[in-house]
Amino acid sequence: MRRPRIGVTLDLDEARGEYRLGRAYADAVLRAGGLPVPLPYGEEAGGAYLALCEGLVVTGGAFDIPPERYGEARRPGCGPEKPERTACEWALCEAALAGRIPLLGICGGMQLLDVVRGGALHQDLVQDAGLGGHEQPPPRDVPHHRVAIAPGTLLARLAGPEPLSVNSSHHQAVRTPGAGVLVSARADDGVVEAIELPDLPFALGVQWHPERLAASDPRQAAIFRGLVQAAEDLRR
Numbered sequence: 001m002r003r004p005r006i007g008v009t010l011d012l013d014e015a016r017g018e019y020r021l022g023r024a025y026a027d028a029v030l031r032a033g034g035l036p037v038p039l040p041y042g043e044e045a046g047g048a049y050l051a052l053c054e055g056l057v058v059t060g061g062a063f064d065i066p067p068e069r070y071g072e073a074r075r076p077g078c079g080p081e082k083p084e085r086t087a088c089e090w091a092l093c094e095a096a097l098a099g100r101i102p103l104l105g106i107c108g109g110m111q112l113l114d115v116v117r118g119g120a121l122h123q124d125l126v127q128d129a130g131l132g133g134h135e136q137p138p139p140r141d142v143p144h145h146r147v148a149i150a151p152g153t154l155l156a157r158l159a160g161p162e163p164l165s166v167n168s169s170h171h172q173a174v175r176t177p178g179a180g181v182l183v184s185a186r187a188d189d190g191v192v193e194a195i196e197l198p199d200l201p202f203a204l205g206v207q208w209h210p211e212r213l214a215a216s217d218p219r220q221a222a223i224f225r226g227l228v229q230a231a232e233d234l235r236r
């Protein structure tokens with residue numbers, strides 16, 4: 001039987017006119033038994049592209065969601081935007097949620113999942129909340145801090161309920177959970193590290209980058225295996 005097709009969002013290097021995807025995302029999906037399908041931008045994003053897929057990974061990147069998307073004016077500390085990418089990922093995320101297609105949001109992808117559901121972000125953790133320590137120096141494929149996982153959640157079922165060692169590469173974070181959004185992990189300083197939508201079969205967001213740890217940590221690999229298994233279940 002063919003592997004479940006997992007759509008993976010891309011970053012556009014506008015200066016070079018090139019789409020980019022960190023190899024670790026594709027490798028993590030492949031290792032979990034899925035077939036990564038790169039999704040270029042376009043009006044078809046939420047429709048025809050997603051119809052090709054049984055699952056979706058909304059990847060992270062060095063840009064911020066326009067604060068207007070969560071009803072706020074831009075404040076100091078908010079970073080550069082990529083409106084075309086956000087529009088594409090927004091359409092994909094909305095379509096995946098509406099179609100109950102399994103979705104994994106990573107870093108900025110988790111933040112998008114929250115905002116699509118009506119949540120809001122810390123525009124900058126240091127300036128908004130006085131919370132530093134979430135931008136680890138290179139290398140970024142090694143653990144940086146631990147997160148506490150809420151028992152009984154999807155994340156706990158996948159990775160186990162014990163504290164999980166994660167990497168950390170972000171300056172924003174979920175401030176207000178959106179409608180139906182459950183916080184399933186927090187750092188010691190209270191920063192939201194994972195969210196999920198219990199009303200759907202598989203809608204999970206993680207603030208760290210499990211794709212960079214999945215080759216060495218079975219608990220991180222289990223997050224991708226869970227996505228691919230949920231995509232497999234969708235086909236039955």
Ligand SMILES: NCCCC(=O)O
Nearest residue numbers: 063064108170171172
């Ligand atoms: N906001 C983009 C995702 C990474 C970060 O928060 O820095």
